[in-house]
Amino acid sequence: MPVTQKDLMIKPKDALLKGHFACAGCGSALAFRHAIGSVADKAVLVVPASCASVYQGSGKGVAFNVPTINTAFAASDAVASGISRALKKKGKDDLKVIVWGGDGSAADIGIATEIGACDRQENILHVMYSNNVYGNTGGQRSGDTMIGARTATTPKGNTTPRKMVPFIMMANNARYVATASAAFLEDFVEKFQKALSFEGFKFIQIDISCPPNWRAESAHSIKISRLGVQTGIWPLFEWDRETNTAILSRPGKKYGDKANRKPISDWTSLQGRFRGITDEELIALEKDTERQWNFLRKFM
Amino acid sequence: MPVTQKDLMIKPKDALLKGHFACAGCGSALAFRHAIGSVADKAVLVVPASCASVYQGSGKGVAFNVPTINTAFAASDAVASGISRALKKKGKDDLKVIVWGGDGSAADIGIATEIGACDRQENILHVMYSNNVYGNTGGQRSGDTMIGARTATTPKGNTTPRKMVPFIMMANNARYVATASAAFLEDFVEKFQKALSFEGFKFIQIDISCPPNWRAESAHSIKISRLGVQTGIWPLFEWDRETNTAILSRPGKKYGDKANRKPISDWTSLQGRFRGITDEELIALEKDTERQWNFLRKFM
């Protein structure tokens, strides 16, 4: 059942308390607020090293209003597995064990742990919020950084293609895989709820804007995310093991057709991290984006 | 150009010297002999903890007649990256850096390292020989263990689906991905040579029989591998990033059609590890096999 903006307002309690440590305009905090908020009476969070370990707060208290376990960078999905099994043993499997982490853990250092949990079909949901960069440590390239992005470790522009974790999870036989965008929160929360309705390992990657690391106006946070979808940079889809079929999601459907897309430069031009991007880089970025669509199309 | 049995005989030097430590009938040693033998004057080997670290020998000398670096279990692809870069820096990039390891490193503990190297498009070839089990430590379940297999850690039969590393590498944008079988050595060596002709990260998984851990007659080693292909358990294919298309390989082509396949029980019945497999397990195994084919078909 589609989630409407109205449904977003119905939630058990605020999961993210006011006055948290996220930067102004943080898309990750926004996504957290709605998704975790929608299951805040049943959620158990596992958070690897990331901005989420910072924006939850420190010292005095935390802004996360649900049980939260902070883990080592590569440990989350295994910790979540242990929690899920322990809850099962205790007959508390109505609780939802959710990993909330960045692209660094999901795409890089923690991917073996994640694939392992997926392989075992652990009953957890991994939400990878991606700012395409190691945000917490100041913006170094991650496996999810796209071609052309200037990061602290690729000052002249990243040259390697984007690691598409959702595809890896599809190949790895996850129960459910979806992508989402902070600009389309209803769609995200719908997928989030749907994922939680399945037994097994579920994975959602949400594209969120990160004003400081993208060197963007915080006010453009949502606009950039929306353009990410509209330019085709970020395909919105769901894939289900049972059907082995990828379905484009309503807000992103028309961008499956290249003709409907806005030029990628609409998206890059709002972000300082793409300042100075060359034409060749832009072409390479477009090519890599097309590569992703081509992979996806195989499942459509 | 297809490799014939005759081509197998043309090789610079013996890569695997006689009197090595592999068990009688080991498919991994056999595959090594031909593949590495075909580039033995240019190969640099990186070997993670596995049977290959044992069958090379110990104490007095080694049976591997090429430079070999034994690494920690999860370290191979990163070590290979370092070697490849150093060779590049020294202008020796004609050498072929090859990771030769088992399913344990490739599918489990080392998969993040491997995906990382693939993401960076390091110029290396990873050959994962799979006996579907942690052979060296006595036969515990690995991520590549199939449903129904009795292993030391799944004495009543493994229940989780097989982790298909080749699919993960396709999803991860490797330069070239292929599967092979010890029963079809010409096909394997052809793919091996082809892989080495590409720049970037290449991946081949070869199905090899492991008599002790499969509780099988050593004499049946090749027969079982062949049946693996003929029953459809092990699809033989190549996938290339440029085409994003999977092509079934000649020796396995007809088994793409289920009608041509032998019953899976022909294959299981030769292996003690499947002794006592129930009908339900067999059905689940068939279903998981079909799942793999379905994934693959998306790319055909």
Add this chain to the structure above:
Amino acid sequence: MVVKQETKSMTGNDAVSYAALFAKPDVIAAYPITPQTTIVENLSRFVDEGKLDAEFIIVESEHSALAACMGAAWSGVRTFTATSSQGLLYMAENVFWTGYGRLPIIMPVVNRCLAPGWNIWPDFQDSMAFRDAGWIQMYTKNNQEVFDTTLQAFKITESKDIALPSMPCLDGFVISHTTGQVDLPDPEDAFEFVGPYDDPVIELDVENPWAYGSMTGPDQYSKHRRDLMVAMERAKKKIVDVHKEFEERFGRSYGNGLVEPYGDDEADLTLVTLGTIGDEAHEAIDRLKAEGHNVNALRVRTFRPFPVEDIVEFAKKNHKLVVIDRAASFGHDGPLRIEVEAVLKRHNVDTSVSGKIMGLGGEDVPYSAIIDLVKKELKE
């Protein structure tokens, strides 16, 4: 009154497995590595056969093995794992996390040396590398002791006033794969000794949420570490108490649980040891005494917390300590020797100390080698 027990023949790893079985952990996660493997295999068999009602998580690495146990520990259930050597190193980050985070996890370490070259034989280089990590470490001398110690470990570790993970250590192969006799209590008696884990050190709760391990400033941080230091101090007494309770119930003891003296109170030379070398030293001492030499021994059973007072007391009564280390802190000396020297210095004990590093990478340390060492030291 000592309960009924049956003598069984089994390997050290079997003994560990039985202790775990009897303690009824709720969640087990482990990853195979020689020579720990058979523990994992035994436990998966127990679970598969329905002998043990536990969740068994077949993880993809040791980092995840311990992480999964940590997840279970945070959920307030009893957890168990085991590892060795490279596996212990591969989980290093979580080993420290568990210790500093006070998670009550029991993890026997089957001691094996560290690569390269690959070598599956025993020394203590692996567990010694974690002597700062906030874990209780007990080194055992034989199959019986490793069973007893693992059982005791649950009780010590899970006490809320201790809340320190435990690492019972057993020499790879020498204990793990060697068949010997173990007096096995009835599972019920063993479980009664351990007790249920019903007052968890920590337990997540959706009704009363908290966040664990968020960013911490120096103040809070050092408060936690001071508490850890103090808990280690308290653990000494706890180990002694649990050991005594164990003795009352099962009739076996190892010195006071911290150190095990052997031979006369006073001697010309005292061997200070860890692990099976301690057992072998007893053999050496008996033979040396038969030859008229006046020697005794002190086996350090508990290495963390380090039994400073017991070592000092024993040393005071003696004249010369000879420490045998089965590990080296490269660029200095054997860790046991260094720490023994330190405590004697600290407490102004005159007794001299010398030492030798033996048995690295599985080099055999027969009693004859110990006898030779003693004779050489007696001459000096």
Add this chain to the structure above:
Amino acid sequence: MVVKQETKSMTGNDAVSYAALFAKPDVIAAYPITPQTTIVENLSRFVDEGKLDAEFIIVESEHSALAACMGAAWSGVRTFTATSSQGLLYMAENVFWTGYGRLPIIMPVVNRCLAPGWNIWPDFQDSMAFRDAGWIQMYTKNNQEVFDTTLQAFKITESKDIALPSMPCLDGFVISHTTGQVDLPDPEDAFEFVGPYDDPVIELDVENPWAYGSMTGPDQYSKHRRDLMVAMERAKKKIVDVHKEFEERFGRSYGNGLVEPYGDDEADLTLVTLGTIGDEAHEAIDRLKAEGHNVNALRVRTFRPFPVEDIVEFAKKNHKLVVIDRAASFGHDGPLRIEVEAVLKRHNVDTSVSGKIMGLGGEDVPYSAIIDLVKKELKE
């Protein structure tokens, strides 16, 4: 004759980066972690801007960072990486592998405490956990020293008669992120000092294949370890020599390179320290002396190999050592204190030793706290 140098204002991490730049490594692989991050960023900038002709590998974890360097080291080229805290733990297996495998890698560790809770501030718990790992460890007191030490490390580590990896240590933030002055030589002079890496410790060769790190029995294994122990002993002299050569060329020194004494030869109380606390202690001592107290200090610059003889010599001339540790071996005491006590005991030095663990998790250790400690100790 001392070469021309220019004083520049930079952070400690910048200083490390310049030392690496000047040594011209061929392969660099690193993974970001606060507070090491800016080193990685500087180096990727140098490479991207063409200032440094190196392969820079942006790995996906620290385990792989060191692994990639190991691969490069096996290929016979100069390699460099850096890490900190959790990152160091995450690469633990390879840290031991590198040390025991004698791979000449330079890896500054920007000291930061260990989780949980998350805390990015300095203590030495991270590098101390690797004191058995076969690495040379040198702790530095300021930006200048970390530059100098990193440069020296290449020369020491890559000597074929040493072949031990080096871990220059710098207090996180306190050095790494603090701007201070560094006298920077010309790149050519610096490179001339280090020299090219043209007689590699090891280099793979398709013409003459060998296998590295295959299965090894106890005999061969312990032979390698004994050689490692001996190389550590030799490294002491090497460190002194390279330090002297450095002094001749660049005009700077830190004691003899192993320990740096401060103040009079003899005093009522000697502070023994590591890292920036050593610098702060000098400040404290001057103030205490101004108040009429007779105190001096010994900063242990090289912790591995442990400068036994130098400490013993200095201690002999003094009456009371007070060791300040910025790490704890939980269940015993501070590692520096333990080792100092041990060597005094070993060498029958009467000088008394006491100690205090301070500054965990970034707790500030101002000179005033050191003064308080000294005054308290002087009363006792």
Add this chain to the structure above:
Amino acid sequence: MTEGPSLPILYPMEGVAGKTGEWRTFYPVLNPDLCIKCNICWKYCPDHAIYRADREKDEPISFDYDYCKGCGICAQECPKGAITMVPQGE
């Protein structure tokens, strides 16, 4: 229940980062006449700093200036341009 160890645990509270309204350089101002009470601004505020509009009661949105960080998303996303960002102190 015995007393437990000193654990690195924190409890939920509002304002862990203080009154984050202080971080602002611009602050959002509503023109209630333009507001159609669609609550889109509410939806997109990462800081929970907007009180929902209520169409039934004809109440427009309002801001929680204690915590609004002034990111400007609400102004950017408001379909009616009902929110303006004003420099702090003006």
Add this chain to the structure above:
Amino acid sequence: MTEGPSLPILYPMEGVAGKTGEWRTFYPVLNPDLCIKCNICWKYCPDHAIYRADREKDEPISFDYDYCKGCGICAQECPKGAITMVPQGE
């Protein structure tokens, strides 16, 4: 060149596991009359223990019994049934 450290290095040699022919319980015996010199057995021997047949010279295959582990693959795979596995000692 200075002398280097003691490194865990081994060099290639034949027979690292000794004469592995000792491991056999059965040994392969060729019936040369049946052999068509296709070398399939040679190809599949994991132990390199078969000397290739040479069709030109009309030489059939032969075995290197020093290293043949007696796995029986050659006998199993020979298309002509030209190889028989015989219990060791018979």
Add this chain to the structure above:
Amino acid sequence: MIEIIQISRGGSGGVTGAKILAEAAMYEGLDAQAIPKYGSERRGAAVEAYVRFNNAPIRIHSPVYDPNHAMILDISLLDRIDISKVDQDGVIVINSKEVPEELKGTGRKVAYVDATGISQELGLVLSGFTLVNMTMLGAFVKGTELISFENLEKAIRNYWGELAPKNVEAAKRAYEETKVVRV
């Protein structure tokens, strides 16, 4: 030894300012140190930094507890600093059009300038944040007279390279417009 505490808002360049000030002191022939206080600083959140100058090597690594001078880059942060800890003879350098009410009657030496105004006029604005760091350095050297403007300028030029002119200009204008008063 001169010890300075600086407080600013994340995003306004305070940490860079402290660094440049240390470099300027170096040109003055002093040993100098700049210590940023890291934490979970965010754009807009308060950030402290410390600077020390000395004519002998500095061996102190602690934060500054008892500063000689204070620099306040944002007037709203005035109450975040315990002015009573600042040396009675020190200068309080503040970004303000006038002497802040809170300081009046304290007997303090105050150097104030409308750094925000100057920076904005010069277009020193990044993502909504006015970069007052260089501007305030001008005010600082004027107020304290510890460092010559030339050396400050040298440090600014060295750091900013091509972007130097605007930044030097900002410092220069502040240097000229800063009013130093005992209040």
Add this chain to the structure above:
Amino acid sequence: MIEIIQISRGGSGGVTGAKILAEAAMYEGLDAQAIPKYGSERRGAAVEAYVRFNNAPIRIHSPVYDPNHAMILDISLLDRIDISKVDQDGVIVINSKEVPEELKGTGRKVAYVDATGISQELGLVLSGFTLVNMTMLGAFVKGTELISFENLEKAIRNYWGELAPKNVEAAKRAYEETKVVRV
């Protein structure tokens, strides 16, 4: 203390045999130990194992260097054992139809039996390997008289459970057919 060395080929069950022997000794009221010598053992390769019995707790953990008795499960391995190290009064228990040539004239006590034959007759064959381990235990207790057949049987039954009968039978037959001679 009685110390035994056993040599066998990987795949023939030697390690299990040593374990069961130790258990049998336990039933005899002795403290007993069985030490397999692990390495890169492979099916068919030589594998050593050691067994100790004692009437006091065994505190020795080393391999057996100077055995009282030797057990050779495969006659081709006879030359792998240094017979001179075996106690002169000990028994050499060997799987052989007759006294091996090499032992003749050594003055040794030899217990020999065609264990391979017995095992094969009973179908104790696994993947081409004849399992002579239980059979040889029968020969051992007969030859050395250290352990009663009853206790051996108990240990075999305990280990093999449902599969016990054949294995007991093998040991029994060997017990009966073993010839003990001084050669």
